[in-house]
Amino acid sequence: MTLNATVASVTDRIVARSAPLRTAYLDRCARARDAGPKRAHLSCGNQAHAYAAMPEGDKAALAGATAGNLGIITAYNDMLSAHQPFETYPALIRAAARAVGGTAQVAGGVPAMCDGVTQGQPGMELSLFSRDVIALAAGVALSHDVFDSTVYLGVCDKIVPGLVIAAASFGHLPAVFLPAGPMPSGIPNDQKAKVRQQFAAGEVGREALMAAEMASYHGPGTCTFYGTANTNQMLMEFMGLHLPGASFVNPGTPLRDALTVEGAKRALAISALGNDYTPVAEVLDERAFVNGIVGLNATGGSTNLLIHLVAMARAAGVVLDWEDFAEISDVTPLMARVYPNGLADVNHFHAAGGLGYMIGELLEAGLLHDDTRTIAGPGLARYTREPKVIDGALAWEEGARETLNDKILRPARAAFQPTGGTRRLSGNLGTGVMKVSAVAPERQVIEAPARVFHDQEEVKAAFRAGEFEADTVVVVRFQGPKANGMPELHSLTPVLAVLQDRGLKVALVTDGRMSGASGKVPSAIHVSPEALDGGPLARIADGDILRVDAVAGTLDVLSPGALDRPLVRPDLAANEAGTGRELFTNFRRVVGAAEAGASSLIPETVQ
Structure with missing residues (x-):
């Protein structure tokens, strides 16, 4: 061929x-x-x-x-x-x-x-x-x-x-x-996901969540x-x-x-x-x-x-x-x-x-x-x-020449969708990526006001306080490799999925990572340059209108003057010590951008 x-x-x-x-x-x-x-x-x-x-x-x-x-x-x-x-x-x-x-x-x-x-x-x-x-x-x-x-x-x-x-x-x-x-295989994955969302919404307690997790990872x-x-x-x-x-x-x-x-x-x-x-x-x-x-x-x-x-x-x-x-x-x-x-x-x-x-x-x-x-x-x-x-x-x-279950695996000529599961997004907010293989087509474009946070715990606290009542682009910044080692923001998935199930259009924009288990919530991740490195995310404020468009491959702030603001400079002292983090200070100083592999081993001249 x-x-x-x-x-x-x-x-x-x-x-x-x-x-x-x-x-x-x-x-x-x-x-x-x-x-x-x-x-x-x-x-x-x-x-x-x-x-x-x-x-x-x-x-x-x-x-x-x-x-x-x-x-x-x-x-x-x-x-x-x-x-x-x-x-x-x-x-x-x-x-x-x-x-x-x-x-x-x-x-x-x-x-x-x-x-x-x-x-x-x-x-x-x-x-x-x-x-x-x-x-x-x-x-x-x-x-x-x-x-x-x-x-x-x-x-x-x-x-x-x-x-x-x-x-x-x-x-x-x-x-x-x-x-x-x-x-x-343990319990079905949809059952595990449902319990996680129920826990995030306060519908079940920790005992039920623990039982589901232990039956999955067993x-x-x-x-x-x-x-x-x-x-x-x-x-x-x-x-x-x-x-x-x-x-x-x-x-x-x-x-x-x-x-x-x-x-x-x-x-x-x-x-x-x-x-x-x-x-x-x-x-x-x-x-x-x-x-x-x-x-x-x-x-x-x-x-x-x-x-x-x-x-x-x-x-x-x-x-x-x-x-x-x-x-x-x-x-x-x-x-x-x-x-x-x-x-x-x-x-x-x-x-x-x-x-x-x-x-x-x-x-x-x-x-x-x-x-x-x-x-x-x-x-x-x-x-x-x-x-x-x-x-x-x-x-x-x-090996197999025909799929044995076309609900799981299909031939190339009759695939679940004609294109792959990855989109590159680029615009005045920088460059990021989105995994769209589990995102419904009608959710792949969202234009809505921003809510800006500096860590995922702030997002969860706002959720528990009932602050998300309209379509929202959740911005979680200062999560890049230079800021704090670029942790995965996996615990946001159940929270944002609950909002989505309530009928809201929501998206995540972050210079951090999501887990490999990121799913149905549209998430523009790995945004480069990161906020701590002078990236545009450091200028965004609550209420700015953001457009996340996985179809056109764009990531933009639409509010006039938003990118003329001074850069926000966060206090990252809490990220610098404890649980071994003080040993990795030099890694944070020399690490390259996410789009260059977020590596501390690649010389700056070839980043």
């Missing part, structure tokens, strides 16, 4: 824009590759330290330079349900490596925080920066330079982007990402709604860093273990010591990132990835901007309805045909690059196959 003209032109534009950065990056990776396995250049004392705790057989293999050594970067902790299964992975990986004549070591651990725990709490102000900390921690782990290949154990919101940034920084090494899979594995964590897993498959079909297999199953074992073996097979060398620098090229953007739009994925993909790409010498996302969204059909964009969860999506079916459809429609390199071999068409355990052995068979 001929590649779609828009996808082709956007890819060409990214290639041209990225050329200087990408060339320098590939040159750096080539020099590291040409130096050969680093442990061969270490002194005997260096090597003895690296192998001291290994079994004697592993020591002998490594000392003789006859075996590939696999470095494991793990984000294991047993507080995150999605990461708890990783506790047993290192033993599986070591055994798998030995079975093919190699060795494996846990190179290091990285922190992994749960946004579900910190939502609406001070700790959420560290969440975005944790991505950069994860990249730094993985860099420290791999700096020992004794590895021929790597596997990364991570799933959730900032963890996978941080690990991808680290993998790209060691681009001469292969990198295989091994997921843990989603927990089994076991090991990823949360089953289609938020940032599961969007990450989709991307790893679309971008060729997972084994085909690995993303949404439940933990603790024979298939999950078989995929983990095979992933370890594959990581060694594609090292420079073999005949199928596949460094991650060659996997993470411009085409792979375009495929990821297509997947993001086709699935209605998390808005957080509009920040993370930009940062991940920069680490691999690829320069993305939000216009790329918008143009690809315009030609990508929305093929999935998974909560919060529908009632189903990722287990239902997987059972309906899942990513394999979707990739096949998008390839057939000419919307994906099939000529990418992947850890499974050349060509994305490999990712239309489905893994199975047959007679105790892992095998891949042809």
